Structures are given as C-alpha cells and as structure tokens.
Amino acid sequence: MKFTPCDKNPLYHRGNANDPEHNGVRNTYFPLRSGGLVTLYQDAHVLDGMMPQIELEGGDKVFQHEKCWEDICYAILEAHHLIYLVGWSIYHEVRLTRETTRMLPRHQDLTLGELLKYKSEEGVRVLLLVWDDKTSHDKYLIKTVSISI
Secondary structure (H helix, E strand, C coil): CCCCCHHHCHHHCCCCCCCCCCCCCCCCCCCCCCCCCCCCCCCCCCCCCCCCCCECCCCCCECCCCCHHHHHHHHHHHCCCEEEEEECCCCCCCECCCCCCCCCCCCCCCEHHHHHHHHHHCCCEEEEEECCCHHHHEECCEECCCCCC
C-alpha cells in the first residue's frame, strides 16, 4: 500500500469532477480546506510494544503507532472553539484514557459525555452528528426499525 497526496494524484489536479467551481462537495457543513492531516490507527487503544514495527519507504523511519482514544481525549481537552463528533455509535459513558503515555490536561479521567459537557460549559461549541442506521438494531436475526433521534 502506498499513500499518494491529492496534489500528486493527476485525477485530482482539477479538483472534484462533480464540482466545476472547485469548492469540494456541495451542501456540506464545512467548506473544502487544504493542509489537513490524517492519522492512521491500528485500534482505539493498544498497549505500548504490542504492535509490530513497520519500516516506512526508504527504511530510515519507522511508523509511529499512536493511541486513538488518548488523542481524541487530548483534542477535546485542548479545544477552544468547536468540537464536532460524527459517528455511528457514540457511547457517552466510555473513558477515553487507560494508561496514558503523555501528560494530558486536567479532567482526563472523565467519561466522554462528562468531557463534552465540561467543554460546553467552558463555552466551546459541541456538536454531535450521530446516525441511527437500521443495521444497528438487528436482534435475534430480526431487523427492527431504525429509531428516530
């Protein structure tokens, strides 16, 4: 597998084929922006030393495994303006930190719901987009109707 940045891929030199004005996907909440970063995770939480070392192209660097939930906790605690969570299933009682590998700001031991409430009380705008898909509710091989939120 090889990562190719969009600006190096000839398919995207003229932007999105469905968007002649090059504004990204139409009718979305946020406009198209450049310079975004993506972090790849093996799993939500992995103990140090559990993942194999993966040499990157050229052999002079090793992929640095990160901790997804710890990174999410840190990002929420450091947010100043907006927290926007999108997900199929967002469980408010989960604790994002297990054994931390770096210093986190105060309140790292709160549940996800408590963290979001705390940040909203600080004045940070907290938005959740949780969808409820029909396939979320299969019970005993019977498909139930999706729940409206």
